Amino acid sequence: MTLLQAQNLHKRFGSLEALDGVSLSLRRHEILAIVGESGSGKSTLLNVLAGRASADEGDVYYDRGTGLAPLSVLGELELRRLQRARWGFIQQDPRQALRLSITAGGNIGERLMASGARHYGDIRRTAAHWLEAVEIDPARLDDLPRNFSGGMLQRLQIAATLVTGPELVFMDEPTGGLDVSVQARILDLIRGLVRRLGLAAVLVTHDIGVARLLADRLVVMRRGRIVESGLTDQVLDDPHHEYTQLLVSSVLPT
Amino acid sequence: MAYVAVKGGEAAIEAAHSWAAEQRRGDPALPALMVEQIASQLGRAVDRVMAEGGLYDPVLAALAIKQAQGDLIEAAFLVRAYRATLPRLVDAEPVDTGAMRPIRRISAVFKDLPGGQRLGPTADYTHRLLDFGLDDAPPSAPQAEASGAVMPCVTDFLGAEALLEPDGGEATGGAPTDLTMEPLDFPAPRDVRLQALARGDEGFLLALGYSTQRGYGHNHPFVGELRVGEVAVTLVPPELGFAIEIGDITLTECQMVNQFTGSKAAPPQFTRGYGLCFGHADRKAIAMSLVDRAMRAVELGEEVKAPAQDVEFVLSHCDNIEATGFVEHLKLPHHVDFQSELETIRAMRKEAEDGRL
Amino acid sequence: MEGYNFAYLDEQTKRMIRRAILKAVAIPGHQIPFASREMPLPSGWGTGGIQVTAAILGPDDVLKVIDQGADDTTNAVSIRGFFARTAGAATTTRTQEASIIQTRHRIPETKLQAGQIIVYQVPMPEPLYRLEPSRATAARMHAIADYGAMHVKLYEEITRFGRVALSYDYPVMANERYLMSPSPIPAFDNPKLDMSPALQLFGAGREKRIYALPPFTRVRSLDFEDHPFHPGRANAVCALCGAEDSYLDEIVADDQGAKMFVCSDTDYCDTRRGETR
Numbered sequence: 001m002t003l004l005q006a007q008n009l010h011k012r013f014g015s016l017e018a019l020d021g022v023s024l025s026l027r028r029h030e031i032l033a034i035v036g037e038s039g040s041g042k043s044t045l046l047n048v049l050a051g052r053a054s055a056d057e058g059d060v061y062y063d064r065g066t067g068l069a070p071l072s073v074l075g076e077l078e079l080r081r082l083q084r085a086r087w088g089f090i091q092q093d094p095r096q097a098l099r100l101s102i103t104a105g106g107n108i109g110e111r112l113m114a115s116g117a118r119h120y121g122d123i124r125r126t127a128a129h130w131l132e133a134v135e136i137d138p139a140r141l142d143d144l145p146r147n148f149s150g151g152m153l154q155r156l157q158i159a160a161t162l163v164t165g166p167e168l169v170f171m172d173e174p175t176g177g178l179d180v181s182v183q184a185r186i187l188d189l190i191r192g193l194v195r196r197l198g199l200a201a202v203l204v205t206h207d208i209g210v211a212r213l214l215a216d217r218l219v220v221m222r223r224g225r226i227v228e229s230g231l232t233d234q235v236l237d238d239p240h241h242e243y244t245q246l247l248v249s250s251v252l253p254t
Numbered sequence: 255m256a257y258v259a260v261k262g263g264e265a266a267i268e269a270a271h272s273w274a275a276e277q278r279r280g281d282p283a284l285p286a287l288m289v290e291q292i293a294s295q296l297g298r299a300v301d302r303v304m305a306e307g308g309l310y311d312p313v314l315a316a317l318a319i320k321q322a323q324g325d326l327i328e329a330a331f332l333v334r335a336y337r338a339t340l341p342r343l344v345d346a347e348p349v350d351t352g353a354m355r356p357i358r359r360i361s362a363v364f365k366d367l368p369g370g371q372r373l374g375p376t377a378d379y380t381h382r383l384l385d386f387g388l389d390d391a392p393p394s395a396p397q398a399e400a401s402g403a404v405m406p407c408v409t410d411f412l413g414a415e416a417l418l419e420p421d422g423g424e425a426t427g428g429a430p431t432d433l434t435m436e437p438l439d440f441p442a443p444r445d446v447r448l449q450a451l452a453r454g455d456e457g458f459l460l461a462l463g464y465s466t467q468r469g470y471g472h473n474h475p476f477v478g479e480l481r482v483g484e485v486a487v488t489l490v491p492p493e494l495g496f497a498i499e500i501g502d503i504t505l506t507e508c509q510m511v512n513q514f515t516g517s518k519a520a521p522p523q524f525t526r527g528y529g530l531c532f533g534h535a536d537r538k539a540i541a542m543s544l545v546d547r548a549m550r551a552v553e554l555g556e557e558v559k560a561p562a563q564d565v566e567f568v569l570s571h572c573d574n575i576e577a578t579g580f581v582e583h584l585k586l587p588h589h590v591d592f593q594s595e596l597e598t599i600r601a602m603r604k605e606a607e608d609g610r611l
Numbered sequence: 612m613e614g615y616n617f618a619y620l621d622e623q624t625k626r627m628i629r630r631a632i633l634k635a636v637a638i639p640g641h642q643i644p645f646a647s648r649e650m651p652l653p654s655g656w657g658t659g660g661i662q663v664t665a666a667i668l669g670p671d672d673v674l675k676v677i678d679q680g681a682d683d684t685t686n687a688v689s690i691r692g693f694f695a696r697t698a699g700a701a702t703t704t705r706t707q708e709a710s711i712i713q714t715r716h717r718i719p720e721t722k723l724q725a726g727q728i729i730v731y732q733v734p735m736p737e738p739l740y741r742l743e744p745s746r747a748t749a750a751r752m753h754a755i756a757d758y759g760a761m762h763v764k765l766y767e768e769i770t771r772f773g774r775v776a777l778s779y780d781y782p783v784m785a786n787e788r789y790l791m792s793p794s795p796i797p798a799f800d801n802p803k804l805d806m807s808p809a810l811q812l813f814g815a816g817r818e819k820r821i822y823a824l825p826p827f828t829r830v831r832s833l834d835f836e837d838h839p840f841h842p843g844r845a846n847a848v849c850a851l852c853g854a855e856d857s858y859l860d861e862i863v864a865d866d867q868g869a870k871m872f873v874c875s876d877t878d879y880c881d882t883r884r885g886e887t888r
Binding site for chain 1: 755756757758760769834838
């Protein structure tokens with residue numbers, strides 16, 4: 001049942017302990033939020049879990065179907081294949097992840113093509129279907145994202161990521177750069193898609209509200225360490241650690 | 255009329271070369287330039303051809319300039335091609351520019367210093383007025399006693415107070431890489447970068463150096479010291495086992511003092527840029543030191559934003575012989591590829607038209 | 612030629628180039644860096660091809676040099692003259708008689724045989740260069756077979772033009788592993804790369820890379836199942852020999868713009884007309 005596991009991760013930047021003995025595990029179809037303030041190490045943790053950065057000590061384990069195995073023995077080619085199709089990574093700034101001078105269809109089709117898709121018509125149909133799924137008019141398939149709004153760009157990134165049917169998705173502040181009015185709709189979209197597709201996800205956010213809306217479980221990070229973890233509602237309704245209490249109490253009531 | 259395929263490329267080439275040779279000789283009523291005249295009176299051109307040709311031989315460079323009809327990049331190409339045929343006997347010892355007998359030595363960071371500010375044979379302060387009477391009267395410079403004054407390096411003064419980062423801090427201790435014997439690879443260590451710059455096109459380095467001053471990777475440059483003079487070349491013949499001097503070469507060296515690094519925790523120090531080239535070439539040495547410093551951005555923790563800081567960009571495009579080869583190759587026939595483009599564009603236009611009907 | 616080694620390059624250099632060639636042959640389509648020498652011809656004008664030929668040329672070889680398919684275009688004349696001078700090489704214009712064929716921008720129409728070597732002059736060995744100008748980044752893409760961006764480019768062209776617009780230097784997959792530039796040959800010539808009995812060597816002097824296709828290597832031009840690769844040629848017949856299947860040069864015949872088409876491969880055309888030179 002465990003899909004992804006981190007054991008005793010340490011990572012230093014100079015004298016700064018970005019990760020100081022972090023362990024966690026994620027089950028299939030489960031959504032885990034990593035919550036903390038900026039500087040807590042949550043983005044570093046996400047990057048290490050996703051194989052985009054390596055830890056100085058400790059390991060990340062992933063079950064490809066034959067039991068948990070450490071990422072470190074996979075080799076770069078295998079890891080990239082994983083990241084290309086079975087995993088997804090949604091960045092806070094979609095402009096970093098998308099090719100702005102490639103059409104929406106081309107952006108969505110890229111992961112498919114990188115994984116061997118070779119039928120132009122099928123790629124187009126799939127891309128159009130995904131535009132609909134993220135509530136973008138499929139008539140915009142051949143438009144350049146250069147002219148899309150921030151919310152549309154994020155929807156496009158989501159489509160371009162989920163198109164390969166990944167089983168595990170990493171998200172780094174997926175609504176962080178968006179207007180408040182747009183955030184709610186994107187969160188709704190993400191929640192719907194993740195449930196419908198049965199994805200497992202690790203989500204980094206500084207926003208407790210986002211964690212409450214999307215996550216089954218959460219971990220609270222402070223200065224490179226996990227200070228509390230558990231079921232989302234339990235931790236947020238009854239925080240034990242004083243730092244968690246501070247975080248929860250500082251959220252303005254809506 | 256029946257089409258006759260064009261032939262005779264060989265004859266055309268020979269005729270073209272003969273005509274070019276006639277043009278090179280110029281008006282036969284005028285005396286032919288002597289190689290010695292070029293070596294003696296067009297020294298700046300000779301220095302540039304030696305630097306970019308990568309070979310110190312003023313007479314050879316002068317011949318190349320004559321053969322190339324004054325085209326300095328073409329002349330450097332001739333020198334490079336000749337250099338490639340020479341046997342490589344032994345590597346010389348590193349030259350000691352501190353032991354140079356400078357004919358020119360200036361520092362922009364101190365008003366006065368041991369050994370003094372010596373202008374040497376410079377045209378820096380001339381007024382740029384075309385002289386129509388040039389050579390009417392032989393020039394005569396005032397003579398002075400050679401002072402024999404010691405000229406310590408400015409960088410040693412700053413270094414003694416630990417105000418300046420030490421020289422060659424990243425030296426690995428092994429033999430330096432030779433770009434002419436190994437293909438360029440990235441990341442490129444500093445010895446490779448400096449070698450590429452020393453052989454690099456003066457114009458390209460000038461523009462890049464200029465760009466840093468205008469804000470594209472600005473690094474607060476000050477000329478710590480600029481020296482021009484002769485240094486001895488020494489080597490250790492395997493048969494002898496000790497060093498012998500085999501001659502002198504003229505070099506221009508620029509030590510640039512740049513933006514300091516450091517913080518409250520680590521004491522701040524000035525950083526360095528370095529330029530070194532054959533002959534008397536202020537512009538090249540200074541520009542080279544600006545670009546050298548810019549390319550150290552990653553090592554010094556600076557954000558890489560400007561072209562001069564992009565090591566792959568600078569090193570891939572600074573060799574003017576490679577550059578001119580590829581730029582000028584566009585003159586070669588490309589009609590086969592163009593034919594493919596023609597057929598493609600015709601087909602696309604036809605499809606568009608059929609679609610419209 | 613006084614004072615120069617056979618075929619100009621010294622033996623150490625030839626050995627270095629041959630080592631690179633062996634590595635290249637062992638990994639079809641993969642670019643091997645080599646210490647390209649300064650040659651007496653400008654880089655960008657065939658120095659890579661010349662170095663490869665010089666490294667493999669022996670006293671018994673018969674050399675053919677073509678540019679744009681013809682033996683007497685100026686650069687082919689110059690290069691053939693270079694080898695005649697520096698190696699006293701026997702030269703020919705007949706494809707079937709050559710043991711080594713150095714070429715720029717074409718593959719001969721006459722099918723190559725086992726035992727022949729074709730040396731391509733390559734300006735840009737990196738097929739990804741228009742998408743990714745950094746060679747260091749491109750090298751990583753090759754290492755992890757990250758070729759999505761190239762397929763996206765083809766997708767975009769079909770979306771924009773209704774067809775793939777690439778007409779020369781059309782990228783191929785070598786041995787189903789490495790994306791490769793076949794050199795700026797017209798797309799029409801790409802099928803000749805596939806399963807050729809000849810050894811195919813590619814030399815890029817200025818960019819300092821050698822790569823190779825050993826005989827009978829599978830070479831596939833990139834395409835989509837529903838937009839298959841289509842090698843194009845002018846819809847015309849050679850005005851001199853009547854060939855319907857060869858690649859044609861378009862000649863502007865008069866001031867009114869009248870056109871005629873002639874075989875690009877001069878040896879093929881001459882042979883069909885019963886002429887030998």
